[in-house]
Amino acid sequence: MDNILQLIVLDWIPSQSKVIDFGCGDGALLKLLSEQKSVTGYGVENDPDKINACIINGVSVIQQDIDAGIHNYKGMGFDVAVMASSIQCLRKPRDAMKNILKVANECVITLPNFGNWELRLGILNGKMPSSAQLPAKWYETKNLHLCTIADFEDLCREESFAIKKNVYLNRKGKSTWLANKLPNLFAAQAVYLIG
């Protein structure tokens, strides 16, 4: 996760809360949260190398496929769930969102915006687009359900997921005036606190 995203998430998550990070990668965010906010954190990850990185980082991690298991974490007393750049990789993102909000009171979701102008240009050129946020080629991408900011916010309205906070970041990871004015066109990533 980029530094700027880490800082945003760090700011939103209350001290001493119990946090679960779905797709926690090397555990960097959880390590930071534990050091700076005394958070009790658990990561869910399925990649053995990343799990080993978590263990080196001293981060508690459970090896599991997120698609198979979000609902297993209900009733475990989580305050916040984090899903950073993973929602579009899941088989059923809408069900995953519903389940996440049963696991924790609030969730932090970060999303690569497929509506960004750079990607739109790629499509106009008749090619599957790529960007810094979505670097993989079409034949090796893990993304199954890419969406735009507008799509995602439509889903939140339809399902009554309350967006409590949001930040839009441009391609350089900055929360600029333009990215916030016309996020669906100019933001490359969106960060949401949903409750």
Added chain:
Amino acid sequence: MKINTEKVSFVEPLALESGEVLHGFDLMTETYGELNYAKDNAVLICHAFSGNHHAAGKKDGEKKPGWWDELIGDGKTIDTRNYFVVAVNNIGGCHGSTGPATPNNESNQFSGASFPEVSVSDWVKTQKLLADHFGIDCWEMVAGGSLGGMQALQWAISYPNRVKKAAIIAASSKISTQNIALNEVAREIIKKDQDFHNGDYLSKDVSPKKGLKAARMLGHITYLSESNMSKRFGRRLQDPENKIDADINYEVENYLQYKGEQFANTFDANSYILMTKAMDSFDPAKDFDNDLVKCLQNIQAKLLVISFDSDWLFPKEYGVEIQMSAIKAGIDSSYIELEGDYGHDSFLFYSEQYSVALTNFLNSDG
């Protein structure tokens, strides 16, 4: 690697979970490497059902090294250049520690079948006395596979401030009904051997070897995976020159016969029964209203729970259950599922994934 084998005697009475008392006991121990000045580099290795204190290294005249030699040694997963590794033979066993096959202190008779029932928490209690003996305030790690993993878990529960890390490998917080059933068949086979004499065979100078052998053959099947057996033996016929028994057709039969026989020559039948009983009764949550979450809540150690995908005796669901309860309890715990070719026995063998995970865990900040 510096190896030291030592029998440590304890004279104080030991109150067992069953209510019975052992009036002093011996622990057979083996240590590898050296305890540092601060005495904070100690790792305790707990053995599985039929294991013992000889976990690593090769002694004179031995064909095979200790049972976890692939993982313990200079430059290995548990690096004896940095850590002082302690392995112990549990009481009730038959490799030098006080058990049914050692003469009773008072009467100088074999206790045999009258040796009291021992439990996992009894073992952990004796291991704690051993830590005191070595002057070790806190283990850097307690690790074990199978029944050894249960001891590692019990350590974290019983002595929260005396263990920093617990590696619970191919284990569970209690065994399944199927496991108890398999153990009972093994015990029945032993007891029905005409040389068993209700457990008092030693005083008659015989041993129920046939029963022990058959029990071990059954056990051995459960330790391996189906695919591993197919790969190793297939349906190949045993070559006639190396047949243990004339009736044997297939290689797998010969292998089981050989393994069973080897085991029956070195293991004590009463110990077998005691060890399996200790495994059956292990259930630390029973003292906490059968609530595993409550049971884990006071743990201060960091846990690493490892399961192997081919293990059908202690399947991954058991590891996941410990981990989910640990998460609910809010304690520091990680779970990984590793590929292992050898079924339940996978915990005994080196693999890169396994070694990396254990090393990282051991070397991570406590």
